[in-house]
Amino acid sequence: MAVSARRGAPLSPEEIHAEALRLIDEQGVEALSMRKLAAALNVNPMSLYHHVPNKEALLDGVRTLVLSEIKPADDDGSSWQEQIRGLGAGLRALAHRHPSLYPYLCAHPQLMRQDGVSDVLCRVLAAAGVPEDRMAAVRNALFAFTAGFLLAEINGMFPGRDDAAFEEAVTLIVNGLSAYGRDGSGGTAHAEVSPG
Amino acid sequence: MAVSARRGAPLSPEEIHAEALRLIDEQGVEALSMRKLAAALNVNPMSLYHHVPNKEALLDGVRTLVLSEIKPADDDGSSWQEQIRGLGAGLRALAHRHPSLYPYLCAHPQLMRQDGVSDVLCRVLAAAGVPEDRMAAVRNALFAFTAGFLLAEINGMFPGRDDAAFEEAVTLIVNGLSAYGRDGSGGTAHAEVSPG
């Protein structure tokens, strides 16, 4: 195992992905090139290709690295409304931690296939009274809504980071979900119109 | 006004934007290059730069060209629920007409600044009972939700074009908005839980 003359240890995909994420957070996705990444790792550009098939696969790896940050909390006994707010806030925090990468997260179905999140979300939706046969559609809609809202926020739709707008959006969702409870399982959750 | 030896008429920004949109719809945004565009127009690559400052401005022009397709209908007297559905369906049709460009539409605040749409949307939201002081937040949330849902759909979150999922999503929104009517203006719109 010949090791680079200029480095003490051999490269690894993990190291490459981590450094790529650092560069992306610093300078934006567009600014990331294999050459710059190699320079940051003090390595020849072609060395990267022994650990990563190509740039697209590299970005895939960075995306899954970021998505691994999502760790939805277990059921803590709070109301489904609170848990919905919590999940939304979690994704929002991630978007703001990696604002430059976030649009590229949204542009790939990867984001939707986070099973851990999906399971938790379904559990919460069931508590909200969403019937089983519509669960998938509602879950998808909710996920897409949240991701889309955050994308708009990241892209500067609102002036700066507008917490009130986010609260209003989540409230809209919670109110929409409440209809399922009123109709199906006979829950009596009254619409909460005030955000916050 | 020297005219290209190989063309009958001088170039124009309109012609360039239109051809760029054609190429994008055909081959995707990533495949668009100044050289290919020039070849499609039977012109030297550098000729483009006399009508368009650079590639970013070119894409800006293509985006506004596409956005000009949005022509929200006037108030036709139908219920606000129906009008919400109509607006959503309009944006959805646009997304499906230009699936390759759509993610780039979402990635720029341009999309949000379509005043014509904004005005119509606000009128409908007022009819739904959204109070004036929350109008901007609700409008933004709604716009972001819809754009995000369509982005997820375009990016292959659902298997194919899933009309039922879209209906479920719009229903979720309508139900959410209904809470404003119940609370604020005393409207009695009962939640409609069934999509379609």
Place this chain on the structure above:
DNA sequence: TAGCTTTCCATACAGTGTATGGCTGACAGA
């Protein structure tokens, strides 16, 4: 006709992703 302006084009440069093939140094077996 002369000059000006508009449009176009040829060349060139720096930067990109990556295919190809050769070098280096660590290990296994003799």
Place this chain on the structure above:
DNA sequence: TCTGTCAGCCATACACTGTATGGAAAGCTA
């Protein structure tokens, strides 16, 4: 200790990108 073998690394090269620069040609006005 000598000799493969091979993983890891690197130098070179190619086709492509956006675009800066400067010059040529065609129409207009004077």
